[in-house]
Amino acid sequence: xxxxxxxxxxxxxxxxxxxxxxxxxxxxxxxxxxxxxxxxxxxxxxxxxxxxxxxxxxxxxxxxxxxxxxxxxxxxxxxxxxxxxxxxxxxxxxxxxxxxxxxxxxxxxxxxxxxxxxxxxxxxxxxxxxxxxxxxxxxxxxxxxxxxxxxxxxxxxxxxxxxxxxxxxxxxxxxxxxxxxxxxxxxxxxxxxxxxxxxxxxxxxxxxxxxxxxxxxxxxxxxxxxxxxxxxxxxxxxxxxxxxxxxxxxxxxxxxxxxxxxxxxxxxxxxxxxxxxxxxxxxxxxxxxxxxxxxxxxxxxxxxxxxxxxxxxxxxxxxxxxxxxxxxxxxxxxxxxxxxxxxxxxxxxxxxxxxx
Numbered sequence: 001x002x003x004x005x006x007x008x009x010x011x012x013x014x015x016x017x018x019x020x021x022x023x024x025x026x027x028x029x030x031x032x033x034x035x036x037x038x039x040x041x042x043x044x045x046x047x048x049x050x051x052x053x054x055x056x057x058x059x060x061x062x063x064x065x066x067x068x069x070x071x072x073x074x075x076x077x078x079x080x081x082x083x084x085x086x087x088x089x090x091x092x093x094x095x096x097x098x099x100x101x102x103x104x105x106x107x108x109x110x111x112x113x114x115x116x117x118x119x120x121x122x123x124x125x126x127x128x129x130x131x132x133x134x135x136x137x138x139x140x141x142x143x144x145x146x147x148x149x150x151x152x153x154x155x156x157x158x159x160x161x162x163x164x165x166x167x168x169x170x171x172x173x174x175x176x177x178x179x180x181x182x183x184x185x186x187x188x189x190x191x192x193x194x195x196x197x198x199x200x201x202x203x204x205x206x207x208x209x210x211x212x213x214x215x216x217x218x219x220x221x222x223x224x225x226x227x228x229x230x231x232x233x234x235x236x237x238x239x240x241x242x243x244x245x246x247x248x249x250x251x252x253x254x255x256x257x258x259x260x261x262x263x264x265x266x267x268x269x270x271x272x273x274x275x276x277x278x279x280x281x282x283x284x285x286x287x288x289x290x291x292x293x294x295x296x297x298x299x300x301x302x303x304x305x306x307x308x309x310x311x312x313x314x315x316x317x318x319x320x321x322x323x324x325x326x327x328x329x330x331x332x333x334x335x336x337x338x339x340x341x342x343x344x345x346x347x348x349x350x351x352x353x354x355x356x
Contacts (some may be wrong), residue, residue, distance in 0.1 A: 002156050010110065055120060073087060084167040132164065138244065251327070
């Protein structure tokens with residue numbers, strides 16, 4: 001483990017360090033150091049056409065990266081920064097193409113984590129994609145980073161991440177769809193009249209963002225529909241490549257009969273155990289609540305959406321480390337409960353299920 005002084009020295013001298021944020025641990029490098037950025041891609045086995053998110057500690061640092069903000073962008077930043085929100089902004093020319101995958105936009109956020117902000121104040125802007133091997137569950141503890149990169153990997157320990165899910169990624173410009181790469185349009189040809197486009201859901205939800213205008217979700221499937229013969233570079237992580245999935249098979253716990261054949265080799269992640277037990281008791285011939293508790297590794301969140309988000313990736317990683325074959329997750333899709341985390345959690349689970 002590193003102290004903050006040593007972490008600063010390593011980063012300023014061109015090294016790569018795993019750093020804590022409130023969302024997930026990031027694999028950090030100086031935004032101006034091409035060699036260090038390339039090392040991040042190599043360590044993660046990350047495709048070079050997957051843009052990175054730049055982390056900053058102040059609006060002064062933002063001015064080094066981004067062109068002047070629109071009123072809408074500034075209003076949203078004033079509301080949600082520091083916090084788990086990434087904005088796609090117009091980049092300055094000096095930003096390295098390796099950071100943006102050659103796009104004329106750059107993804108930026110200001111994390112809400114005291115240790116990370118202290119680090120950023122000393123180093124300046126850092127790129128920091130999740131500190132895991134690409135495609136695997138993101139790391140929410142230092143131990144997860146060590147599992148992927150070894151026990152001696154340099155890590156600035158900030159404890160367990162308080163959110164445990166990657167940031168919401170948005171763009172705020174109605175003219176965003178004209179953004180280009182190498183003077184060629186790479187985004188959807190379908191007109192959009194939304195004020196805000198969500199590329200990746202996170203803790204800052206559609207409902208919270210709707211205070212600032214109309215909101216629209218964007219997906220990789222939309223890009224495929226618009227560009228059936230090409231492979232566009234998409235502006236946000238989480239759209240194009242396999243993400244968040246463990247080796248174990250992830251399934252919604254939509255039928256309790258699913259558990260009978262695999263209870264000894266499964267982990268069951270529950271938002272609300274009491275609700276699940278009541279549902280199980282109502283199904284004749286279903287596995288009983290006692291059987292459920294005794295025959296599988298049960299992870300309970302006691303109705304807390306925050307805990308559910310914090311434990312999701314940890315559960316996925318435990319499944320792989322302990323060689324479980326299945327991860328069953330309480331089916332929250334039809335839940336009437338309201339939480340700003342709900343869409344993000346469903347998004348990560350469905351990506352893990354589909355392997356996309």
